[in-house]
Amino acid sequence: MRVLITGSRAPVAILLARSLHAAGAVVYTADSLRPNFGQNSRTVTEDFCVPSPRFASHDCLATLARLARDKQLDAIIPTCEETFALAAGRTALPPSVRLLCPDIAILDQLHHKGRGIAFAASLGIATPETCAQPDVTRDGILKRAYSRFSSHVIPLRGTQEQRQKAADKKPTDDGGDGEWVWQEWILGKALCTYSLCHNGQVLAHAAYRTPYTVGLGAGIFYDAVHGPMYDASLAAAQKLAAETHYTGSLSLDFIEEATGRLVLIEINPRATMGLALLSHQPAFAVCWKTLLGGDKAPEKVVPGTGRRQLKAAMLLLGRKRSWRDVFTTPDVLSDPNDPGPARAALCIYLSYAWQAKKKKLSTLAFSTHDIEWNG
Missing domain, CATH: 3.30.1490 (Dna Ligase; domain 1)
Incomplete structure (x- = not known):
């Protein structure tokens, strides 16, 4: 199996590359941003520079189509917001290559903060x-x-x-x-989820807290949650996946009210770092082999476990973190068999900060500036 993962600026792409490599796939990565993690990973055969999915979508799709033919790809797996541009231009890709994400109409409906919540409410999911x-x-x-x-x-x-x-x-x-x-403003504790879905079935699901963030919502620490909140969030993900026949990564944001009710406030139809609570499990690689056509679906949903952090980002937070958490929690990028991404992380983030300053953007805004989908 030969696959190309887009969005190699994101740690989540490298975690996915490691899982697929462990499952026996030949893995390539691509991104319009340099430097990135795909350039530093032993599990990646080659990382390709492609035009911006946002500002040069036609050229980006043409480049991916050429790579699909030249590298005889079986599948392209988008991870970040380039997902939307690739789905919108799906017909530009060779029919022989699978694009592992839903159609653009489904993605756009879920991504929209109003229509996505209205759709979830129509399925009986608690929403504001x-x-x-x-x-x-x-x-x-x-x-x-x-x-x-x-x-x-x-x-x-x-x-x-x-x-x-x-x-x-x-x-x-x-x-x-x-x-x-x-x-409506909902009071309570934030809960995030990541689900891997195949033809409307949830194969793997992680529910987690993010006690440390960059800005209001970019989590850099991931603490798995189990019990009633896990079950309630999984039920919501299953409803959305089944109704849309969803294939690929689906991420949800909730607020847990004091009464224990879980309220869905936002849908992100793409990968998020909740995947870090699954990627270290061999069963997660089996889930991806199911999507790629190699294995049967697991009998039970694979749950996310443990705690993980983006250590380089935690260190850059200044005083806004606990040293105990920094030194006792595994780094998502650290892997003795693939040390490059962890070693390069600090330099990569500092490079993004420098490039962001040149463009007069915040580092967070810069990190998605050339891949954003705004309808």
Whole structure:
């Protein structure tokens, strides 16, 4: 089996490369950003530089199509937001290569902060009240319809005048889509999930807390959760996957209320770092072989386990972390058989910070600037 993983700037792509390599696949990676982790991994046969999926999507797809033919690829596996551009241009790829993600109509519906939540609510999943029009007459939050890392989130609090003042601060000239939704504010603890799905069936599922983040939502520490919250989040993922016949990575964000009710607040139809709680398990490689056509589906859903961290990012957080967590939690990138990504991590992140400064962007915004999908 010969596969190409896109989005090799992301640690999640390397974790996936290691799982597929262990399963016997020949693994290639590709990205429009340099440097990246794919360039440093022994499990990757070769990493390719491709044009930006956002700003040069036609050229990006043409390059991937050429690679598919030249390397005789069986499958292309997108991991980050290039997923949307590849799904939208699926017909540009050779029919002989499988693109392991849903159609763009499904992806776009789930990715949209308003339509995705409305769809989940129609399936009986607990969701906050969400409106397509910004509402300053009551407390809540404004969210850009297409956003990531909980960026472009504006709390609305206080008097109507104060709420209006906050709403008026919405950015309008930063290259975003300009569409916003209002959402009820839900009090409680955040819970994230990652699921691997095949034809509407969840094969593997991780539910986890993210006690350390960059900004409001980019998790860099992952602590697996089991019990009732795991079961409730798995049930929601199974409903969404079954209704859409989903194949690929599906990630969800919830709030656990004090009453124990789990409320879905956001859908990310792509890979997230919850995969780190699964990738060290041999059973997860079997799940991917199922997607690639090599094995039968596991009899039971493979659960995420343990704790993992992005150590380089944790060290860059300054005082906002516990040294005990830093020194006692396994680093997702550390692997004695594949030491390159962990060794390169700090230099890669510092390079992104430098490139972001040149473009007058935050490092977080820069990390997805050339792959974002905004409808």
